Amino acid sequence: MKVFKFGGASVKDADSVKNVAKVLESQGFQSCLMVVSAMGKTTNALEEVVDLYFKKEHYDGKIQEVKAAHIAIAQGLFRENHKVFGEIALFFDDIDSFLRRNKSPNYNFVYDQVVGCGEMISSIIISEYLNEKQFTNQWLDARDYIKTDDSYREGNVHWAKTEAFIKNLRPDVSYVTQGFIGSDDNNFTTTLGREGSDYSAAIFANCLNAEAMTIWKDVPGVMTGDPRKFEHTELLSCLSYEEAIEMAYYGASVIHPKTLQPLQQKDIPFYVKSFLQPEKEGTKVGHHNNREKAETYILKENQHLIRISTRDFSFIAEDHISQIFNLLARYKIKVSLMQNSAISLALCLEDKFDHTDEFLGELSGEFDTEIIRNVTLLTVRNSNPETAGIHYQNKNILLEQVSRNTVQLVSV
Incomplete structure (x- = not known):
């Protein structure tokens, strides 16, 4: 089985979701587990909801704003009476219901219950759309598979429990699930740290002994620097695990710091590729010497x-x-x-x-x-x-x- 991860920029609107289907058409979707992030800036918007809640200010308008954005995306993908619209509404009703009944003063706990919904909604929309386009898949709730402690906003994975659940997945079936989230022993949502969807994909890849893992970005691969902050950056076509881990440790934004260790343990090749140019080779990270020692x-x-x-x-x-x-x-x-x-x-x-x-x-x-x-x-x-x-x-x-x-x- 192979693992694909699509981040928020790759699913930010209806056209972007349609492009995901084009990527899968060129790359193949057989025996594939797809991990998706929240759409666009949804995580930031839901963080605003939590902040308003703790300031005791009106948050309802922000929830409705985020809901309307997702409905607009769905309207660009589905017929008017598709069941996905009801599912979207249910998730936003759940957010509102949770905040109205919540008694916990723990900001991090509340954050995870609210902000984690972004991935749930995104994955439902994408799973339904792919099924419409004959990319047959089963939707998974990642919280049933990735088990953590109760360190909210920075959940630590219980690897034995997680592996036991993930090993039950069938290798001949394709799945769509969420990045960023898991659950604790009381089945409350936990998150794995900001930008943690790459880590989620690596957890699934490790436990499935995947043949490869690919994260799809809006850049050609791992660059010598962030093109938005540095001039004259170049693509690094090949990296060792060791160099990639060093770069992630120092803060390279294209690689989540926790992503590489689960892959390195099982010697799983890791690719960073562009969802805008899926035919390009991108960057391969694996057990080999760096071909390049670029600054x-x-x-x-x-x-x-x-x-x-x-x-x-x-x-x-x-x-x-x-x-x-x-x-x-x-x-x-x-x-x-x-x-x-x-x-x-x-x-x-x-x-x-x-x-x-x-x-x-x-x-x-x-x-x-x-x-x-x-x-x-x-x-x-x-x-x-x-x-x-x-x-x-x-x-x-x-x-x-x-x-x-x-x-x-x-x-x-």
Whole structure:
């Protein structure tokens, strides 16, 4: 069985969904499991619903706006009386019903129950449309197969349970299911982290021992840099798992950080291809040496640079570092870069749950802290020493770290 994953940009409107069918016509849909994301900017819109709910502001209008957008997409795909319109309405009724009866003050729990609906609605529309076009498939609820703990918005997969469920899928049947979501032991929806649909596809691929996994993007494959942020980027036609994992770790947006390990464990080839040009080869990631050692550029924005120092000028020792990292883990703040001296520790942090102030508050009893918010982190892999100076131009460099083949610069 092969696994395909289509992201939000590839299913953003009716014409895009029709294009998915054209991709499948050229690539084949036999014995295929398709993982789909929410349509377009649906996740952002449903996040707004959750924010309005917790602000105790009217959220009904936003729900109706998102519902109308999905109905408009369906109207471009189906006849007027198709059953899919009733199914769409039911999902939005469920969102409204949940928010009206919910008693939980846990933002992350509420987020997962609401925002996860985007993938459910998208997958229903796509499954029904493909069946109309003779791409016969069964719709699956991913929550019945991917089981996690109750770490809402960052669910940790229970691999043994998940594999036991997924192994029941038939290899001679094609399926359409959702990315991004799973469920905990109480069958509440959990999400796997923002942009986690690639990871969902890798979980299914691992448990199915898939012959290959392909994610379909609006770019030709893995590039030497994000074309929206860097000039003169080039396609990387071939990558090793190791280099791809490094790029994902440093923040390459085309690869979700958790995606590669499940594939590498089973030696499953991984392709990144364009849904706009499906005939092109794209990028292949697998167990082989890189054919190319091109300089690659990764930019992470909305980072925070924090400097932590001891008040008595004692060394930053192992016990201090352990204490600091335990707090980071508690608040789910991720370290993008660290650098320490005798009496201070500099951390470039990614805080998607907005816990930085709480983290600093906990440190204030024992440490002096200084923070610079909204900095950028540029990582240059396979850096060319002869041209490295260009990366320093027109930047206020706050922190620099250079290793054998990687340069990292924090700047404002």
